[in-house]
Amino acid sequence: MAGGKLKSLFERWGISPIGITALALVFFGFFLGITIHMAFFLLIAPGAFGPGLLRQLGVIEDLDECQKQASIQAAHRAYLAGGIFLTCVTVARSWTRLSLGEDFVPASLVLILMLVVYGVSYCLSFWDPRQAAFLVLFGFGLIWLTFVVLSHGNEPIALMVEGALVAVPFFIAAFLAKRWPRVIGVLLVAASIAAVFFFHLVPPAGAEADKVFGKIFVILMLPLPLALMGLALFGKALKQE
Amino acid sequence: MSGQKLKVNLRRYRFEAGDMTQQELAERVGVTRQTIISIEKGKYEPSIQLALRLARLFGVPVERLFELDERKEDGNGGR
Numbered sequence: 001m002a003g004g005k006l007k008s009l010f011e012r013w014g015i016s017p018i019g020i021t022a023l024a025l026v027f028f029g030f031f032l033g034i035t036i037h038m039a040f041f042l043l044i045a046p047g048a049f050g051p052g053l054l055r056q057l058g059v060i061e062d063l064d065e066c067q068k069q070a071s072i073q074a075a076h077r078a079y080l081a082g083g084i085f086l087t088c089v090t091v092a093r094s095w096t097r098l099s100l101g102e103d104f105v106p107a108s109l110v111l112i113l114m115l116v117v118y119g120v121s122y123c124l125s126f127w128d129p130r131q132a133a134f135l136v137l138f139g140f141g142l143i144w145l146t147f148v149v150l151s152h153g154n155e156p157i158a159l160m161v162e163g164a165l166v167a168v169p170f171f172i173a174a175f176l177a178k179r180w181p182r183v184i185g186v187l188l189v190a191a192s193i194a195a196v197f198f199f200h201l202v203p204p205a206g207a208e209a210d211k212v213f214g215k216i217f218v219i220l221m222l223p224l225p226l227a228l229m230g231l232a233l234f235g236k237a238l239k240q241e
Numbered sequence: 242m243s244g245q246k247l248k249v250n251l252r253r254y255r256f257e258a259g260d261m262t263q264q265e266l267a268e269r270v271g272v273t274r275q276t277i278i279s280i281e282k283g284k285y286e287p288s289i290q291l292a293l294r295l296a297r298l299f300g301v302p303v304e305r306l307f308e309l310d311e312r313k314e315d316g317n318g319g320r
Binding site (some may be wrong): 033064065067069 | 254271273275279280285287288297
């Protein structure tokens, strides 16, 4: 009887069993973490991020449209607050050194992860995957071209060769993504996997934490966005068939 | 983006439909009571799908439930 009343009260206020479970995990994770053992802090992760992740994967559908909008708005604000805070911490702590230093790799790594996920997710939500892929690939091409020009600005031959090898493939892929999304999608995923092995981005067993973070940094910057775009392009092409 | 406010007549139609409660309305259109409260307060603008479901439930065209505030439009230059 009391259980039924409680259930209807939760329903009335739009609180789902998933929300209550998540809240309990965060609360107990925090409480047990500070009173018994640090390991209990691990409970906070599934509580805080589990429901959002499952909703994104389409496993659970427990929110109505107003709740979804509130959740999106909250996530965006959390992204802004987290990003600004991390940037301030990273810059303030290494202000006098003019270098991030190895101990700041994790902080900047979180920042890069946030920016990459935000950028890719915004592009794919707002534009059609083909247009998003075009913009991301074109952006990649421009970034590489800038690097090449900065490092070989006074060597015309090296500039042309490296520009053609590094930047031009991105521009070509950007234009072809609109015409052949499936082919370019598969090529992007393949290129991302190839880049992981070519640049030795899989950390060996027992590698030092700094080296692992360094490799993750490169994965986030290069193969991950390309692979996500490739999968989105391929998925879009399959849906259209 | 336009800055034009939405005038919501949901509460009026709810009362006209035999003092229907927010909870009852929420259950009938498949949302939470809090969503109905937010719509009535003008805090949340519903999707076209939800607006159509509400209109169908009350048996009125959707523009009877939701109207663009004309005064505000005139204030903006009446484009």
